[in-house]
Amino acid sequence: MKQYRKSDIENARQFFINESYPEVAADVGGRSIRFFVLPQTLAEHLPGFVYRCTGKPGDGYVIGVADSVPEELRLYSAVHEYIEFVEIGIGTKGRCVSALEQELGLVPDELKALHVRLRLDFFSRLVTHAKRNPAEYTPQDIQEFTASLERLMEV
Numbered sequence: 001m002k003q004y005r006k007s008d009i010e011n012a013r014q015f016f017i018n019e020s021y022p023e024v025a026a027d028v029g030g031r032s033i034r035f036f037v038l039p040q041t042l043a044e045h046l047p048g049f050v051y052r053c054t055g056k057p058g059d060g061y062v063i064g065v066a067d068s069v070p071e072e073l074r075l076y077s078a079v080h081e082y083i084e085f086v087e088i089g090i091g092t093k094g095r096c097v098s099a100l101e102q103e104l105g106l107v108p109d110e111l112k113a114l115h116v117r118l119r120l121d122f123f124s125r126l127v128t129h130a131k132r133n134p135a136e137y138t139p140q141d142i143q144e145f146t147a148s149l150e151r152l153m154e155v
Contacts, residue, residue: 001141003090006059013062022062029106033063035078040068046129048122050077054085060127061086075117076107077122096144097151104155116155123149 004012016023022037036051043049051064053133061082065074084099092098100119107115125147130137 001085001090004053004055006055006094006099009053009055009060009062012053014061016062024074024078025148026078028075028079029102031079031082033075033079033082035063035074035081037067038064039073040066042066045077046119046122046125050081051087054090057086058088064103066109069118070071070114072111073107073118076115077119079103079106094142094144094147100148100151114122116152120149120152122153132134 016036017040021039022033024037025032027033037084038049038051040047040049042051047066048069049066051062055063059083063078065077069077080099081101083102084095088095088098104112104116123145127142127149130142130145
């Protein structure tokens with residue numbers, strides 16, 4: 001996965017603000033996070049996409065969740081990215097499935113079945129997309145995504 005410069009992160013945030021994409025502030029699992037709601041048209045090939053722009057610790061972050069994700073579930077996709085890239089770190093093996101485990105523990109029981117079904121679909125498409133775009137994703141990225149897909153299949 002690409003590690004962004006602080007200026008890239010700031011530029012992404014400003015772009016989303018300039019485009020008037022809604023920004024959501026939320027508390028979940030003892031964390032205060034912010035994320036943007038992005039139009040699905042930005043990544044039509046990947047329904048339910050999640051965007052992240054992170055770099056070195058302290059550089060800030062920008063997270064976005066597609067507006068095609070039901071409103072009551074967006075927070076959980078966003079917190080996954082926050083846990084994976086802000087807390088765990090981009091260079092940590094197993095970061096994606098670890099973030100997924102924490103994410104699933106935060107989803108209320110009454111939303112869990114729908115959330116798991118949508119995340120299964122997302123990770124399935126993500127693995128396929130990543131394999132078709134080796135210039136954008138490393139073999140390690142694909143392993144991370146595949147581990148999360150496999151874990152979701154067990155739920």
